[in-house]
Amino acid sequence: MSVQSPAPQKKPWFLALLSALDGIFVYLTAGISTREFRAMLRGDAPGRPNTRLTPHADAFLLHIKPSYYHESVTRFTHTYRLGLLSTYLFLFETITGIILMIWYAPTPERAYVDMIRLLNNVPFGQLMRDLHRIGAELMVGIVTLHMVRTYLTGSYKPPREFTWLTGVLLLVITLFLSFSGYLLPWDQLAFWAVTIGTSMAEAVPPVFVGEIINLLARGAPDIGASGLLRFYLLHVLFLPLLLILFFFVHYYKVVLYGISLPAQEEEVGEDTANRVPANRRVYYLPEVLLDEGTFLLAVTAIITAVTVFLFQAPLEHIANPQQTPFHTVAPWYFYWLQGLLKIADKMWAGVIIPGVLLVMLMAIPYLDRNPSRRGADRRVATISGIVAGVLMIILSWMGTPAYAVQGAPALEVVEKLMPEEKVGISRKIGYKHIPLGTYDSREPITTDDAEFAKLLDEFVHLLEVWEEKAPDFNDPWGLLTVTQDQANLKLLRWEITWISNAGTEEYFKQDYWLHKDSYYWEQYGRKKFGVPEFLEMQNGG
Amino acid sequence: MRSLYVRSFGSKLIWGLVSSFVIVVCVGLTAQTEETRMEIQTRNWEGRGIENGAVIFANNCATCHGQQGQGLQGVAPALNSRYFFTRRLGDVGQDGVMTLSNYVYLTVAAGRPSKDNSQWANRMVPWSSQFGGPLRGDQVVDVVAYVMNYEETALQQTASEDPFQPFLDVAKPPEFQNIGISADAEWTPVQLAVTSVLPMGDRDPDYLFGALACSGCHKLDEPQAPSSMGESGPNFGTIHELGTYRPEAAADPAAYIKESIVSPDAFRVESYDDAMPDDFASRMTEEEIDRLVQWLLDPDRVTHTRDAEGNIIDE
Numbered sequence: 055m056s057v058q059s060p061a062p063q064k065k066p067w068f069l070a071l072l073s074a075l076d077g078i079f080v081y082l083t084a085g086i087s088t089r090e091f092r093a094m095l096r097g098d099a100p101g102r103p104n105t106r107l108t109p110h111a112d113a114f115l116l117h118i119k120p121s122y123y124h125e126s127v128t129r130f131t132h133t134y135r136l137g138l139l140s141t142y143l144f145l146f147e148t149i150t151g152i153i154l155m156i157w158y159a160p161t162p163e164r165a166y167v168d169m170i171r172l173l174n175n176v177p178f179g180q181l182m183r184d185l186h187r188i189g190a191e192l193m194v195g196i197v198t199l200h201m202v203r204t205y206l207t208g209s210y211k212p213p214r215e216f217t218w219l220t221g222v223l224l225l226v227i228t229l230f231l232s233f234s235g236y237l238l239p240w241d242q243l244a245f246w247a248v249t250i251g252t253s254m255a256e257a258v259p260p261v262f263v264g265e266i267i268n269l270l271a272r273g274a275p276d277i278g279a280s281g282l283l284r285f286y287l288l289h290v291l292f293l294p295l296l297l298i299l300f301f302f303v304h305y306y307k308v309v310l311y312g313i314s315l316p317a318q319e320e321e322v323g324e325d326t327a328n329r330v331p332a333n334r335r336v337y338y339l340p341e342v343l344l345d346e347g348t349f350l351l352a353v354t355a356i357i358t359a360v361t362v363f364l365f366q367a368p369l370e371h372i373a374n375p376q377q378t379p380f381h382t383v384a385p386w387y388f389y390w391l392q393g394l395l396k397i398a399d400k401m402w403a404g405v406i407i408p409g410v411l412l413v414m415l416m417a418i419p420y421l422d423r424n425p426s427r428r429g430a431d432r433r434v435a436t437i438s439g440i441v442a443g444v445l446m447i448i449l450s451w452m453g454t455p456a457y458a459v460q461g462a463p464a465l466e467v468v469e470k471l472m473p474e475e476k477v478g479i480s481r482k483i484g485y486k487h488i489p490l491g492t493y494d495s496r497e498p499i500t501t502d503d504a505e506f507a508k509l510l511d512e513f514v515h516l517l518e519v520w521e522e523k524a525p526d527f528n529d530p531w532g533l534l535t536v537t538q539d540q541a542n543l544k545l546l547r548w549e550i551t552w553i554s555n556a557g558t559e560e561y562f563k564q565d566y567w568l569h570k571d572s573y574y575w576e577q578y579g580r581k582k583f584g585v586p587e588f589l590e591m592q593n594g595g
Numbered sequence: 596m597r598s599l600y601v602r603s604f605g606s607k608l609i610w611g612l613v614s615s616f617v618i619v620v621c622v623g624l625t626a627q628t629e630e631t632r633m634e635i636q637t638r639n640w641e642g643r644g645i646e647n648g649a650v651i652f653a654n655n656c657a658t659c660h661g662q663q664g665q666g667l668q669g670v671a672p673a674l675n676s677r678y679f680f681t682r683r684l685g686d687v688g689q690d691g692v693m694t695l696s697n698y699v700y701l702t703v704a705a706g707r708p709s710k711d712n713s714q715w716a717n718r719m720v721p722w723s724s725q726f727g728g729p730l731r732g733d734q735v736v737d738v739v740a741y742v743m744n745y746e747e748t749a750l751q752q753t754a755s756e757d758p759f760q761p762f763l764d765v766a767k768p769p770e771f772q773n774i775g776i777s778a779d780a781e782w783t784p785v786q787l788a789v790t791s792v793l794p795m796g797d798r799d800p801d802y803l804f805g806a807l808a809c810s811g812c813h814k815l816d817e818p819q820a821p822s823s824m825g826e827s828g829p830n831f832g833t834i835h836e837l838g839t840y841r842p843e844a845a846a847d848p849a850a851y852i853k854e855s856i857v858s859p860d861a862f863r864v865e866s867y868d869d870a871m872p873d874d875f876a877s878r879m880t881e882e883e884i885d886r887l888v889q890w891l892l893d894p895d896r897v898t899h900t901r902d903a904e905g906n907i908i909d910e
Contacts, residue, residue: 097604174637177629348607351614362621541747567649569642
């Protein structure tokens with residue numbers, strides 16, 4: 055400290071201006087001067103005392119982050135930044151979600167109409183919805199991968215048992231967040247997936263408790279206005295708040311104990327994550343910040359590009375409680391539950407097994423007494439983890455309609471060519487590739503349209519496949535009659551006749567209409583919208 | 596310190612810039628095509644609404660209004676009709692007041708009661724759940740979109756092609772008869788025969804069969820057989836050979852037919868919906884019903900040609 059301040063000197067005006075600007079810079083960066091900032095950009099080592107630490111003390115957002123990391127844990131291949139990415143995706147979902155909330159009202163009368171309005175009339179509306187949807191799917195995946203990484207590196211071991219436990223809770227909250235958002239578009243996909251999901255809660259013993267839980271979730275014996283409002287509030291208010299709470303508990307523990315080092319770098323039973331030698335410190339400012347920033351920017355770029363060019367969030371027909379879709383499926387991350395439900399009864403598959411699994415997952419750090427985190431010492435843990443993962447995948451496959459669900463063969467054939475929901479070949483080739491006329495599967499295909507010939511080919515092929523596959527489906531033959539029902543509206547009548555084992559002739563008929571302008575979402579990439587001929591092509595159909 | 600990293604400080608900066616660039620390009624491309632995208636989406640969802648409406652129409656409306664919207668004489672008016680798209684709104688005094696689309700919406704949603712003395716035997720019931728009907732609001736919207744989609748074909752119809760039937764519930768002063776069609780004088784609606792119903796009492800069965808619109812759903816000269824089923828109601832060509840559907844009726848066919856007229860829901864063949872009006876008991880005397888039943892059961896029954904007042908003109 056100077057004993058006596060020097061006599062004030064008169065500075066030239068431009069130096070005074072620079073000094074004022076420097077002051078503003080220091081103010082905005084919570085303590086980094088322009089000189090220090092240039093040194094950072096040059097890659098100079100911090101001086102002593104390290105003035106780059108000031109923001110960690112002064113700025114709220116930075117005080118949560120550690121000021122330096124151990125060099126080993128900053129390597130990408132140690133954590134893959136999955137925890138950071140999970141947090142980022144939560145922020146991403148919050149931002150896109152709030153934008154979507156502007157055009158949405160959670161009532162059965164408006165929800166679906168609002169979806170269509172968002173797609174039809176809101177600039178960037180479809181982009182926001184697609185981003186929100188892809189972010190939600192990704193978040194479930196990334197949080198799960200984060201858990202798998204933590205498991206494989208044994209990072210849940212002391213002193214991080216509680217961190218793991220809160221992490222499992224965060225995974226559960228993430229699943230429920232994603233699932234509660236599923237209902238909001240109020241389409242068939244949403245309605246029936248959530249009907250299946252909540253019906254599992256009904257299996258909680260004893261019976262009246264299950265009924266009460268189901269009633270609380272749905273707001274009525276069946277999902278309706280109350281159920282939608284409840285899921286909406288869960289999705290936009292309760293679950294995010296719960297997630298934020300557990301996130302801070304989780305992250306506080308992460309900072310408190312530090313990120314566990316690669317197992318080879320410390321003795322078995324030791325934890326030296328917080329004792330970082332001076333020569334192995336990597337400061338958050340600027341290295342790690344830049345690292346994280348670049349990483350998140352790159353991920354955002356990938357998500358945006360995939361969404362813009364490849365991904366469309368599905369929107370099926372409006373929810374119809376009177377009509378169960380042909381194959382009802384849960385969201386993909388609950389396929390394993392649906393698979394369990396096919397082999398066990400509702401109480402076991404819906405309540406007891408998932409409950410025990412969840413408790414076991416949370417209890418892993420307390421059950422696994424092996425002090426070593428090294429791969430060579432934890433073969434049992436690694437192998438059981440892989441077995442559990444493979445089991446999950448098999449159960450998930452069993453949860454898809456591919457396993458042990460089979461409708462009537464005739465219905466399966468038509469469902470493949472022109473499904474109730476989704477696209478199918480017929481809607482994919484579209485209105486203009488389906489000429490009027492009657493087409494018999496027993497007669498040779500005579501059509502000039504190559505796309506339509508492919509459809510008829512597939513019709514014949516599917517009939518053969520199902521004749522072999524299904525025991526009670528003999529000598530099937532099909533008729534496709536295409537008529538012009540109205541201007542720009544064709545009626546496709548699918549008729550299948552076959553002989554049952556009893557020798558009687560059986561008959562199946564399904565009518566579907568196809569409008570010239572209806573475009574099913576899997577059918578187009580957004581990039582095509584930019585092509586001027588695209589509109590003309592549609593007009594000329 | 597830098598050497599500890601896989602990538603250099605500078606290359607990270609470049610990666611960050613490249614990523615930002617990709618984001619800007621993607622959002623920019625989207626911005627450029629938003630106008631087209633919204634137009635395509637709007638048409639897409641309109642198209643899908645019509646597809647949904649077609650299913651609802653086929654399941655609920657086609658029985659009376661016809662598979663092609665051609666209507667059914669005495670039961671329900673034609674919708675795929677030039678008259679319907681050009682004149683109907685004026686005839687109900689709503690030209691310039693409401694749109695045809697809203698008129699159709701209101702009719703579907705809230706129904707349209709017919710007067711007993713008009714030629715429409717059935718009342719259009721309310722279809723929207725708002726008025727106690729079976730359809731949700733969005734389904735009504737879709738079916739209206741489907742009906743309105745008849746416009747293009749309907750407007751191309753000539754007079755002989757228009758399946759139009761006059762709406763007798765609308766009183767039309769003669770001087771207003773031709774409003775709205777002056778541009779196309781060739782097209783004049785063909786007025787159909789039945790204009791009023793004689794008072795209850797001593798009416799002939801063949802007159803009643805036409806005047807009460809039984810003929811709208813039941814064909815007299817076609818047999819009811821697996822290969823030829825009446826679309827809206829059973830054909831009566833072979834009604835004297837009862838028992839196909841209800842074996843116990845074979846013993847007393849007259850009683851069965853009478854029951855079907857007086858309370859149609861007492862026994863109904865599954866493939867038919869409940870389109871049969873249940874008020875015939877109040878529109879005919881007991882004696883008239885008995886004679887109608889006997890006439891139906893007679894394989895050699897005679898149907899006379901009649902004028903608008905119901906007088907026989909073929910003798």
